[in-house]
Amino acid sequence: MTTTSSRAPIAAVAELPSAVELLQQLIRFDTSNPPGQERECAVWLKSLLDDHGIENQILHPRGKPDRCSVVARIEGRGDAPPLLLQGHIDVVTVHGQRWSRDPFGGEIADGCIWGRGAVDMKGGVTMMLHAMLRAHQSEVPPPGDIILAALADEELGGRSGAAFLVQEHPHLFDGVEHALGELGGFTVHARGRRFYPIMVAEKHICRIRVKFLGSGGHGSQIHRDTALTRAARAVRRMERRHPPFKLVDATRAMLEAMAEEMSITEAMALRMAMKPNTAGVALGLMGDRVGRMLEPMLRDTINPTIIEGGLQENAVPSEVEVLLDCRLLPGSNQSDIVREVLAVVGENAEIKVERYEDGPPTVDMALMPYLSNLLEKADPGSKAIPYMVAGGTDAKWFHKIGIDTYGFTPMRLPPNIEFMELFHGEDERIPIDALKFGCALMYEAVSGYRG
Numbered sequence: 001m002t003t004t005s006s007r008a009p010i011a012a013v014a015e016l017p018s019a020v021e022l023l024q025q026l027i028r029f030d031t032s033n034p035p036g037q038e039r040e041c042a043v044w045l046k047s048l049l050d051d052h053g054i055e056n057q058i059l060h061p062r063g064k065p066d067r068c069s070v071v072a073r074i075e076g077r078g079d080a081p082p083l084l085l086q087g088h089i090d091v092v093t094v095h096g097q098r099w100s101r102d103p104f105g106g107e108i109a110d111g112c113i114w115g116r117g118a119v120d121m122k123g124g125v126t127m128m129l130h131a132m133l134r135a136h137q138s139e140v141p142p143p144g145d146i147i148l149a150a151l152a153d154e155e156l157g158g159r160s161g162a163a164f165l166v167q168e169h170p171h172l173f174d175g176v177e178h179a180l181g182e183l184g185g186f187t188v189h190a191r192g193r194r195f196y197p198i199m200v201a202e203k204h205i206c207r208i209r210v211k212f213l214g215s216g217g218h219g220s221q222i223h224r225d226t227a228l229t230r231a232a233r234a235v236r237r238m239e240r241r242h243p244p245f246k247l248v249d250a251t252r253a254m255l256e257a258m259a260e261e262m263s264i265t266e267a268m269a270l271r272m273a274m275k276p277n278t279a280g281v282a283l284g285l286m287g288d289r290v291g292r293m294l295e296p297m298l299r300d301t302i303n304p305t306i307i308e309g310g311l312q313e314n315a316v317p318s319e320v321e322v323l324l325d326c327r328l329l330p331g332s333n334q335s336d337i338v339r340e341v342l343a344v345v346g347e348n349a350e351i352k353v354e355r356y357e358d359g360p361p362t363v364d365m366a367l368m369p370y371l372s373n374l375l376e377k378a379d380p381g382s383k384a385i386p387y388m389v390a391g392g393t394d395a396k397w398f399h400k401i402g403i404d405t406y407g408f409t410p411m412r413l414p415p416n417i418e419f420m421e422l423f424h425g426e427d428e429r430i431p432i433d434a435l436k437f438g439c440a441l442m443y444e445a446v447s448g449y450r451g
């Protein structure tokens, strides 16, 4: 449903706002999801784009007027396909966290802008917005059209945001091959080296419900081999037995690029990680922190998340259900993971696939050289590497209409700031220098993109 739309006036009038002001303003809208309530933020974005004479519209699913996304477009020279900049304006909750500053204040202190969303990902949306405003004011239009999608609902799966747009308004993205999105382009300091991971792939989700059956009866009697003890044994086995190691192209490219930069012993561990029969040893050698980060990129995973069973205090249940959150590598499919689950749960269990999201069988990395070059030029001596994210982002929705997303919201970070710790954490903040670095690179990326 389209609530409002506008045509671009002949000339833009408003001045280019500073990136710092844009981000402060975005942070001040509390778009914690749940419930989301992106409307106010979207209305503000719309009026800003209107002031600059940029064609844009607010869209929301039928019956959900608070779940607003904004899609804006500027025209290019027609020398390249349109480039999509997609970022979400909802944020995760601050509930239960202890912040030293107002999470929705957008305060400036210690060279940083503080607040929920500073890095995930109102900071990234700021870079996209700033690049678009700048491209619109430039005397030379960009090679192709630039489309900005400021999205609702990413944090809870994107059904009211990206999924809604690709299902109901796919024409807005006609001709788009590539998108720039979240989770990439930030500095990772490792052994004195600086890496810039660019997200090129994500795992896809399979949720499996396992029903364990066993003898039930009165809680005053002796029972052996009940549904509950069977479930407990299966869950214990899941800690020890995992799906086999598999090397996908994106992870191979990442490990090879890192090995080239590291010392001989570190490189050896990285190369061992590429071989299924030595990957386990390699992960052990890398230590807990690195191993834990790398392991989900090397295998499908199975995690029990919900157990349900038993209704009455004095009755042993004859059925217990365990929900498994499974995450699959590109190229793995439903039957692969079902086979693994069956092997671990054993007999006397019924399994049912509750949700399966198909993922791309292979990963496109065509835009890697272009984006790597931008980052390595901006931070000489650093190395950009492709990587796969263990979780999911809105990239999966855009992939359904043939758009490949690259994680590219560049941030040059000092060694004392760990990006992943700020993510969803308390005292989320972004160094102002990193924001400016991102704005400059985002502008370069949109003005040089050739498809």
Ligand SMILES: [Zn+2]
Pocket (backbone or CB within 6 Å): 088, 120, 121, 154, 182
């Ligand atoms: Zn995010």
